[in-house]
Amino acid sequence: MPRQKASRVQDPQAEREAQRYERPIPSREVILQVLSDSTGPMAFEPLADQLGLTEEVDLEALQRRLRAMERDGQIVRNRRNAYLPSKKADLVRGRVVGHPDGYGFLIPDEGGDDLFLSPKQMRSLLHGDRALARVVGIDRRGRREGTLVEVLERNTHQVVGRLFQEKGINYVVPDNRRLHQDVLIPPEQADAAASDQIVVAEIVEQPSRRTQPIGRVVEVLGEHMAPGMEIDIALRSHELPHEWPEAVTEAARALGDEVPEKAKRGRWDLRETPLVTIDGEDARDFDDAVYAERTDKGWRLLVAIADVASYVRPEEALDAEAQRRGTSVYFPQRVIPMLPEELSNGLCSLNPDVDRLCMVCEMDIDRRGRLRHYRFARGVMRSAARLTYTEVAQMVVEGKRAVRERYDHVVEHLDELYELYKAFRVARQRRGAIDFETTESRFIFDEHAKIERIVAEERNDAHKIIEECMITANVAAARFLQAHELPTLYRVHEGPESEKLEQVREFLGQLGLSLGGGEEPDPKDYARVINEVYERADAHLIHTVLLRSLSRAVYAPENVGHFGLALDAYAHFTSPIRRYPDLLVHRGIQHILDGGTVQGFHYEHEDMVGLGEHCSMTERRADDATRDVADWLKCEYMLEKVGMELDGLITGVTSFGLFVELDGIFIDGLLHVTSLENDYYQFDPVAHELRGERSGRVYRLGDPIRVQVARVDLDERKIDFELAEAERGRRPQRRRRAPAKKKVAKKKAKQQ
Numbered sequence: 001m002p003r004q005k006a007s008r009v010q011d012p013q014a015e016r017e018a019q020r021y022e023r024p025i026p027s028r029e030v031i032l033q034v035l036s037d038s039t040g041p042m043a044f045e046p047l048a049d050q051l052g053l054t055e056e057v058d059l060e061a062l063q064r065r066l067r068a069m070e071r072d073g074q075i076v077r078n079r080r081n082a083y084l085p086s087k088k089a090d091l092v093r094g095r096v097v098g099h100p101d102g103y104g105f106l107i108p109d110e111g112g113d114d115l116f117l118s119p120k121q122m123r124s125l126l127h128g129d130r131a132l133a134r135v136v137g138i139d140r141r142g143r144r145e146g147t148l149v150e151v152l153e154r155n156t157h158q159v160v161g162r163l164f165q166e167k168g169i170n171y172v173v174p175d176n177r178r179l180h181q182d183v184l185i186p187p188e189q190a191d192a193a194a195s196d197q198i199v200v201a202e203i204v205e206q207p208s209r210r211t212q213p214i215g216r217v218v219e220v221l222g223e224h225m226a227p228g229m230e231i232d233i234a235l236r237s238h239e240l241p242h243e244w245p246e247a248v249t250e251a252a253r254a255l256g257d258e259v260p261e262k263a264k265r266g267r268w269d270l271r272e273t274p275l276v277t278i279d280g281e282d283a284r285d286f287d288d289a290v291y292a293e294r295t296d297k298g299w300r301l302l303v304a305i306a307d308v309a310s311y312v313r314p315e316e317a318l319d320a321e322a323q324r325r326g327t328s329v330y331f332p333q334r335v336i337p338m339l340p341e342e343l344s345n346g347l348c349s350l351n352p353d354v355d356r357l358c359m360v361c362e363m364d365i366d367r368r369g370r371l372r373h374y375r376f377a378r379g380v381m382r383s384a385a386r387l388t389y390t391e392v393a394q395m396v397v398e399g400k401r402a403v404r405e406r407y408d409h410v411v412e413h414l415d416e417l418y419e420l421y422k423a424f425r426v427a428r429q430r431r432g433a434i435d436f437e438t439t440e441s442r443f444i445f446d447e448h449a450k451i452e453r454i455v456a457e458e459r460n461d462a463h464k465i466i467e468e469c470m471i472t473a474n475v476a477a478a479r480f481l482q483a484h485e486l487p488t489l490y491r492v493h494e495g496p497e498s499e500k501l502e503q504v505r506e507f508l509g510q511l512g513l514s515l516g517g518g519e520e521p522d523p524k525d526y527a528r529v530i531n532e533v534y535e536r537a538d539a540h541l542i543h544t545v546l547l548r549s550l551s552r553a554v555y556a557p558e559n560v561g562h563f564g565l566a567l568d569a570y571a572h573f574t575s576p577i578r579r580y581p582d583l584l585v586h587r588g589i590q591h592i593l594d595g596g597t598v599q600g601f602h603y604e605h606e607d608m609v610g611l612g613e614h615c616s617m618t619e620r621r622a623d624d625a626t627r628d629v630a631d632w633l634k635c636e637y638m639l640e641k642v643g644m645e646l647d648g649l650i651t652g653v654t655s656f657g658l659f660v661e662l663d664g665i666f667i668d669g670l671l672h673v674t675s676l677e678n679d680y681y682q683f684d685p686v687a688h689e690l691r692g693e694r695s696g697r698v699y700r701l702g703d704p705i706r707v708q709v710a711r712v713d714l715d716e717r718k719i720d721f722e723l724a725e726a727e728r729g730r731r732p733q734r735r736r737r738a739p740a741k742k743k744v745a746k747k748k749a750k751q752q
Contacts, residue, residue, distance in 0.1 A: 013029055023058070031069065034047065036085050036087075093130070093132045105117060125207070159175075159176070159200070164196070184214050199221060200236055241324050245317065251316065259357055267380045268378065270360065270379050273291055279389070284345050287308075288470065290302065301365055306356065308583055310378075326338070326617070327619055328578035329626065344578070395407065396461070397461050424469075424471075441454050441666035451637045479569055481585065489581040494551050494563060500549040503549070550564065639712050660707055675723060708723070
């Protein structure tokens, strides 16, 4: 007797299902096709008949698959227990993004416009949940509006925040502002926590249409203003992995402190080549070393990178944890590394005067700074010096004799590195890479871990030497993997979207400028504008608008090039200690060096799709966490400055007010529109300005302004300004445009 009668629909995934299951049934794709082709919702029996399933065991398997498809939001079961695809029911599945004001948006899994969720619909949801919603119409602002059908997956299982106790009621206000609901804590679940302390609460009952989330305190972090509390909060708010599983710790310790002799055999011996590391003064992990020498046609450049892949193997404990973390996270005064310190600061760090395993990229660069030839190899090296950016700049730029004498054993090739860098810069300008002017800030702490001052992070030519060497090695890695058609992660950066492009062109047109390139401008068009405005007084304003028009760089297996760097192929190869995509690139290169084929590689294209999304998420997560900590520290620093008048620059213009960055301390705050003079202000999003209807007063992006610090809210990470007395009633002087001058800005692009 046959197991099942023939299905009326061909299953293109039949082979896949046969590999996965001992007794396969029709795939999800076929089930969706049958339901889509049906004239209406299908009950279970007709659906099973259409699929050719008759035996009990197959019917049970179909029931399980249908329930899983319901959970994933692919299908819906109506009140008559009949099934239909979510699309036909005008349903949208996706992830919820909450807003501090109580409303939210559903970001569809399949792309398209977001779905607005009112505060009423958000009562049952928290930021990050996956949900199924029905489109019910268009709101007065033209947005698609939805109503919640079902919560598919809960994302938030614990929150970190401040505990309040009022009239016998305990509740935690989440630190993450997107979590718009307070978490109620029954008295017996408060775990002796005191009011105003920072706690971690586990959610034991998720919110519903009628009730708030209910939780219990599982950890007391400490007092609200305790030193270092901002990092403890960020770690838990963003769910950053920060504790090492025992298996990971044991695996790291088992590797030892020194490279065994057998691991060095068969490698390119570079121990006599004076490779050096060049990093910041406070760096502890050194994952790249460089060496350059002059040749008849240009330069020979060696970039040696710590061979992390020799120690961190796929699917082992170290690899699983590195993948989970995705990246090291750098907070002020604290680092959450991707790998245990035994590796990141020890065995994989290219410390001076010790043998280390490395991956070497040897490159031939011509006199015009172009990469002509390259090869990769496994190597063993011994760093000749641990140099800082300051020391290298003193040697090769300033020519300080005392420093040159101290490092006389490497200074000759450092001079060649500097000459090579000059050629790289010419090549960079020739291809049209974008150089935006940006300012990085750094916190200086006192002995009590309180901020003493905030200073600009200085970048000299030594930073740029390393930057250009690393970019060139990354290009070589991308070309190598692309030539061998091996699945990998590229660092991709797409050009501007058409809507943002139109806004940029309108804005530039008001300033007598234009952006070339038509509907698809290339990096040279952006670079040309930057060159033209370099010495204009409003250059900062123009750079800001251009930068905001570009998308964020991400990791993906599809190579679409890097717009900001003006490169056709780019992959991260140079930091496997602190970035998981670099480790994947190393594994791909080593697989090819070992004679491997695409079919024999550990990863397939589909694996890289998932890993790219994950690594992009961990990068965003790290950026969000470090930004939260920086905002906390800036607010803490400004608490003692309430009432002071300070000069600043308008860095953002919205319908509700102006964002102002204070001069010299790089701190932003909001000057609300209600704090401006007694007038009605019209917002012009294209011109980035607020204009008073009666007074004609204009506040514009890039204008200088004097403000008074009115309020600092540490919990909200907000600083509020008011107009300084001297600013009230004064008509701002319109600044004259300085003549354009062909000169390239010298700050690095943020999209790299």
